[in-house]
Amino acid sequence: MGEIYTRLIATGSYLPERIISNHELTQFPQACIKLIEEKTGIKTRRIAEQAECTSDLGIQAAYRCLEKRRMRASDLDAIILSTSSPDRIQPATATRIQSTIGAINAFAFDINSVCSGGIYGIGIADSFIKSGFCNTVLVIAADLYSRFLNPEDFSTFPYFGDGAGAVLLEASPDKKDGIIIKTILMADGSGADVIQVPAGGTKLPFNLITESKDVFFKMKGKRVYAFAIEKGSEIISMLMSQTGSSKEEIKYIVAHQANINILREISSLTGIDFDKFVVTVDKYGNTASASTLIALDEISRPGNCSHGDKIIMVAFGGGLSWAATLIEY
């Protein structure tokens, strides 16, 4: 039996319709509103309706992805959902997506690597396919952070938006367009407190909460910024070195959309032109693990990549975790 490759054959994304601009964040002092765009690059974000939950966003992204390939959900072997804002603590949010889209032959499970989760999902799917365990895997990343944000916290609330992205991966005997060349997954749990929702798990169950703000997402912004720049640029360089890729071969850098200034710093540290960095953070904000898959979908238009072009996807986030993957056309 010859070598099996993993090929990315379709992408999809879904953003809720409701657009919220910085000036609509009236709970904050108006003198400070300009800081949002200045410090993050964010102008607007999408916010889900109260009736929508994370699986609803994932379902729409899944439909759009399958539709592009005209593939039936029943042909899927597995659904991997990356989310750190699940519908419920249990069961896995992925199972509601699986049943709703009619993926009757697929097993489905969640992974939580926070903002790195989309790329972690691609890495896991790649292993399933290359090992022969699966033929076709749908990776979805869906996050609905607006439910977990403290509306009074200026250091988190303006950053985030809701959304979902999806990629369809398939086994291929040939090295055709869209091959996953290599994925690197990294973690450092000593930074587990840097990005977190403190309450609601077994460490601090809801019945033992003394501070109401512990139910909300929080992060140490300065440390996250330094971590993202250091590890984001380091893993790109590592991936390029391990795959023998030159800067000239890189067509796009699809990085986690946390902050435009982080993207600029990574561009500067790696020496890769900022023009190659896909930017969606200005209009969608930080959509957590969904951000890389949404950004990939934005550039996945027919004819956008030609043979030999390489795309690097890179993400960094809670855990702490970071990841990168290289796709070759």
Added chain:
Amino acid sequence: MGGYFNRILKRSIKMNNMIKAIKNAFPDFDESQYTGDLMLGDIPDWDSMNSVNFLNELEDNFNVDLNDIILNGNQTLSDVAAIIKNSNPKKNK
């Protein structure tokens, strides 16, 4: 004598309010760092986004209106105290 103790008491309440505001915005702040000369940029996890949370805490703890103020890392806690002293009382929303 009573005036002297009242002044000391008043100063101590203000200091407690300031420490409370800092700790609420920056939970890793070590109280032993507290001096008027401490630059805001030297508070652990200080950044421009968190500075807005600090302003909100100052408003709540001192009951003043700081709506038009923007703080930066080069200011000291004494500068902040002066801003509070010169600010208007908070209007009830």
